[in-house]
Amino acid sequence: MSIAPRRYALGLGLGIAGIVLASSVMGAASLSSLVPASNEIAGWTALQADTAASAPDQLWKIYDGGDGPWKTAGVTSAFQRYYKNQTTGHIVTLILHKTGTDWQKAKALYRSKNGGFQEQAGYQTVQLTSEGALATPSQGLQGHCWSKYYYCTVTVNGTSAADVSAAKLFLQKVASKITANG
Numbered sequence: 001m002s003i004a005p006r007r008y009a010l011g012l013g014l015g016i017a018g019i020v021l022a023s024s025v026m027g028a029a030s031l032s033s034l035v036p037a038s039n040e041i042a043g044w045t046a047l048q049a050d051t052a053a054s055a056p057d058q059l060w061k062i063y064d065g066g067d068g069p070w071k072t073a074g075v076t077s078a079f080q081r082y083y084k085n086q087t088t089g090h091i092v093t094l095i096l097h098k099t100g101t102d103w104q105k106a107k108a109l110y111r112s113k114n115g116g117f118q119e120q121a122g123y124q125t126v127q128l129t130s131e132g133a134l135a136t137p138s139q140g141l142q143g144h145c146w147s148k149y150y151y152c153t154v155t156v157n158g159t160s161a162a163d164v165s166a167a168k169l170f171l172q173k174v175a176s177k178i179t180a181n182g
Contacts, residue, residue, distance in 0.1 A: 031052065031077060031096050032050065032052065032081070033177070034079075034096055034178055034181065034182055035081050035094055035177070036170060036173045038083075040173065041166065041169050043086055043166075044166065045083060045084055045086060046081055046082070047082040047083065047091075050079070050080065050081050051079070052077075052078075052080075053078045054077050056071050058077075059071060059075060059078055062078050062080045062095060070097065073105065074099045074100065074102060074105035075097045075109070075151075077098045078095055078096065078097045078098065079095070080093065080094070080096075081094050082094075083170075085166070088160075090158040090163060090166075091157050092155070092167070093154070093155045094152065094154050095152070095153045096152050097109070097150065097151040097153075098150055099149050099150070100149060103149050106146045106147075106149050107131075107146055110131060110144060114131075114133055114144070117133050117135045120142070122134065122141075122164075126143065127172075128171065128172060131146060132144065132145030132146075132172075132175065133145070134167055140155060140159065141159050141163050141164060141167050142154070142155050143155075143156075143167040143168070143171050147175045147179060148179075149182070152171065152175075154170045
């Protein structure tokens with residue numbers, strides 16, 4: 001092989017590697033664009049602690065090594081953001097999961113998790129374009145929803161009526177962003 005074809009092959013290989021890297025970064029960026037920005041929900045400021053997992057082998061970053069069930073469920077990427085309420089000091093943890101391009105996996109993940117939610121105190125459905133629910137066990141509030149290829153979880157370390165309202169707003173905001181841009 002002469003030098004010119006080798007340079008072409010090397011350049012082509014580097015170009016493909018660049019596209020793969022860019023698509024991984026863009027995948028993480030697209031998830032972050034589907035969660036509320038700081039103060040997009042009044043009174044809730046995003047903390048500077050975002051975590052992105054742009055591939056299944058990076059999910060450990062969010063789940064501290066407990067990523068096996070998420071991989072088995074078909075999660076291909078995830079994004080986590082924390083918010084703090086400036087009045088109460090309560091914290092919201094929001095995790096948006098993507099199941100590639102398979103909406104059935106996102107729906108199945110929601111349905112499998114919802115069984116556990118239904119058994120908890122304070123269970124209620126949340127009005128969305130897809131499906132969503134909240135539960136208020138004594139240690140805090142939990143909510144989740146699915147839409148298109150996405151499954152979202154929200155936890156709040158409080159159970160007041162304002163916390164319930166905030167959890168619903170977070171789920172509704174994510175669902176509407178997914179409907180518009182996901």
